[in-house]
Amino acid sequence: MAVGIFDSGLGGLTVLDAVQERLPDVPFAYLADSANAPYGVRTTDDIYALTCAATQQLFDEGCDLVVLACNTASAAALRRMQENWVPPGKRVLGVFVPLIEALTERQWGDNSPPREVAIRNVALFATPATVASRAFQRELAFRAIGVDVETQACGGVVDAIEEGDMILAEALVRSHVDALRRKMPTPEAAVLGCTHYPLLQDVFQAALGNEVKLFSQAGLVAESLADYLTRHPDMLGTSDGCLLTTGDARRVSDRATQFMRREMVFSTA
Numbered sequence: 001m002a003v004g005i006f007d008s009g010l011g012g013l014t015v016l017d018a019v020q021e022r023l024p025d026v027p028f029a030y031l032a033d034s035a036n037a038p039y040g041v042r043t044t045d046d047i048y049a050l051t052c053a054a055t056q057q058l059f060d061e062g063c064d065l066v067v068l069a070c071n072t073a074s075a076a077a078l079r080r081m082q083e084n085w086v087p088p089g090k091r092v093l094g095v096f097v098p099l100i101e102a103l104t105e106r107q108w109g110d111n112s113p114p115r116e117v118a119i120r121n122v123a124l125f126a127t128p129a130t131v132a133s134r135a136f137q138r139e140l141a142f143r144a145i146g147v148d149v150e151t152q153a154c155g156g157v158v159d160a161i162e163e164g165d166m167i168l169a170e171a172l173v174r175s176h177v178d179a180l181r182r183k184m185p186t187p188e189a190a191v192l193g194c195t196h197y198p199l200l201q202d203v204f205q206a207a208l209g210n211e212v213k214l215f216s217q218a219g220l221v222a223e224s225l226a227d228y229l230t231r232h233p234d235m236l237g238t239s240d241g242c243l244l245t246t247g248d249a250r251r252v253s254d255r256a257t258q259f260m261r262r263e264m265v266f267s268t269a
């Protein structure tokens with residue numbers, strides 16, 4: 001049995017870490033589509049095709065449930081996959097909804113009309129494709145009214161992280177926070193809307209200032225998955241846990257080990 005976790009690259013490891021801690025008895029099959037990362041600069045059709053192919057690989061591994069631990073795939077492909085592609089008996093979940101539930105302080109399945117919430121000004125940091133999709137604003141509008149969202153497409157950050165160039169990644173984060181502040185000088189909250197960004201959470205927080213509440217997804221997704229599996233214990237699948245990449249397994253293992261500060265050995269998908 002295993003639950004599939006998918007990301008274009010290393011960012012989903014921030015989610016993997018949290019779900020493993022929250023659900024220590026559940027094995028996870030992680031797939032990084034490193035050969036095609038980053039997704040955030042691709043077209044919607046491209047992201048859809050790549051995400052379907054990667055998810056199919058995890059189904060073929062024996063997973064019945066796959067979590068897209070990738071905002072770009074969740075924003076650009078998930079709805080279309082759920083409507084047109086996911087085979088019977090399989091499920092695909094994304095990372096947006098748990099985040100928005102936390103931001104709006106609403107419980108899972110609360111389908112009451114949108115209402116005013118405590119937070120008024122939110123900064124969203126995400127990939128260019130996630131920002132362009134407006135999926136965050138759309139999901140938010142189902143639940144909350146009166147929230148002003150300012151977005152910042154953080155070009156280059158994912159590439160720098162995947163290359164292991166953290167000095168460049170940090171410099172880019174600072175300049176993206178500056179750019180956001182020129183549009184929204186005093187956000188109350190900021191959303192790290194890319195699973196790579198928690199690897200730079202301290203840099204975001206320092207650049208934004210401690211008065212800005214940071215929302216990042218890993219812990220929220222872990223809680224939401226635990227809740228889902230309690231309600232659907234039959235979705236654990238038949239696979240054993242594994243770490244797979246479509247890229248160079250050795251290189252990806254080295255980077256993952258560096259980021260997670262524990263040994264991570266990937267095999268070629």
Ligand code: DGL
Nearest residue numbers: 011038039040071072195
């Ligand atoms: N970690 C991803 C996300 O959450 C993917 C970024 C990318 O491949 O550009 O959006």
